[in-house]
Amino acid sequence: KAGVTQTPRYLIKTRGQQVTLSCSPISGHRSVSWYQQTPGQGLQFLFEYFSETQRNKGNFPGRFSGRQFSNSRSEMNVSTLELGDSALYLCASSLAGLAQETQYFGPGTRLLVL
């Protein structure tokens, strides 16, 4: 079974631009969660989608948004990029997004904002 895939793997943007990251979950998994990892804050939860609906959201500004498609693939978008948005963005998938389910992570997208 193929694992979680994320595209692109690396991205360089300038302040003020917007960016879209993509995540394809493991086949059969319907929940996709997004996390941001930075040296200063560690791993932080952004949001979680299940059946095309956002069920849970972390403490991030509205510039961070996402969506999920009917095939469970998910995208996250960051508008008006700031230098502090430079980070590794990880997505994770699980069957139904329940607390007792294992979340499997993708390789991440490294975003550098100049």
Add this chain to the structure above:
Amino acid sequence: SQELEQSPQSLIVQEGKNLTINCTSSKTLYGLYWYKQKYGEGLIFLMMLQKGGEEKSHEKITAKLDEKKQQSSLHITASQPSHAGIYLCGAPDRGSTLGRLYFGRGTQLTVWP
């Protein structure tokens, strides 16, 4: 929210030595996940512990969950260079049925030959 503190922050051991990494929670743990991360890459799932007193092993890695102490430990026996990386513990949101995970800051493990 859930706060997890990992210790030590970094660890340098010689190949063949045993080591232990701890993860302590500020609140009661309702499950605990251990992941390994190579620098700049994704997280690799190691183990999930769901009940107090539970202990799981995979190859040379053993994890335990001490519910009373609100703590989990990860023990590596006879370490190898392939064990090097960042070890992260994660726990679901207390009282929630959803799988949002809170993570510790990680323990950086270096194994020298």
